[in-house]
Amino acid sequence: MRQKHVLLGISGSISAYKAADIANELTKRGYAVDVLMTQSSTKFITPLTLQSLTKRMVHTDVMQERIPESINHIELAKAADLFLMAPATANVIGKLANGIADDIVTTVAIALKSEVPKLIAPAMNTYMYQNPIVEKNLATLKNIGYKEIKPREALLACGDFGRGALATVEEIIKQAEAALATKE
Template identity: 75%
Template sequence: MKTILLGVSGSISAYKSADIANQLVKLGYNVEVIMTQSSTEFITPLTLQSLSKNYVHTDVMQENFPDKINHIELAKKADLFLVAPATANIIGKLANGLADDLLTTVAMALKEEVPKLIAPAMNTYMYQNPVNQRNLNWLREVGYKEIDPREALLACGDFGKGALANIPDILDEVTQALHESKE
């Protein structure tokens, strides 16, 4: 069974991570969820634990087993790394090698061959910001694949590109990336 690490960052779209986790489990994947602290303000770890059937990881300093280092063990399990939703903040951290929470620490510990997908979700002006675009371009250069956000009426009331991709599109990208990684 393939293991997908699902990173959830602090966007209003975090509630959609429940459906993503649920659909991935139904497709037969083992889903390990890693939440940033801000994402827990939008959706509870218990929701994602119930759907993924796994403990939800939230704290970089929580080490449940004295003989294992949690962020290294999670990275070693990964057949695919997906951040959905990916905020401008988490994109900036990933692009600049910052590892100050569990999600970014695990990302830094991933093997190069592990497929890495990010699904941005943010205000259209944040998405279009040249700094965010530079960060996305850098992540593409180092092996991340962006799952393009949709153009829609956003939670803030603005209309534009920045809404989380449709869940079927995310699932298709995951399936395709896992298939390509086998070749």
């Protein structure tokens, strides 16, 4: 049986450091994990950390073609059994909902086959999460096949208390494995 392939997208949220635990746990469970990072996410966690945990190259630049015979973002999308965006900022949610493909994360996401399960785990300030624009963008994503892993209510990094904290690593892994199981 072929190893399942997970694309883990990381955007620039303070909770990006939790992506290391997500990548590590998925790798330990036998999945091939390719990490896709926005430039802002690299300010919170380094690609080297994620490369060390997954034992795979981390992708940070849509224009970096490591193998001249192939187009990186297309090959990554073709290999995917699951696309998991964790954490997902309001910015990346808006880009995905509106078809903006201007970095490695959004470009690969746009190139995914429609049958690939897509999970998105928002992480942001409560007021951002409750903003009608973000709510509309999440509804758009749901309408095109994305499943939201709801954020938790907690004390946020900014000091506010409310819904917006990244779901627990355990919940994200549980939903990722459920999505992978449905693809079999």
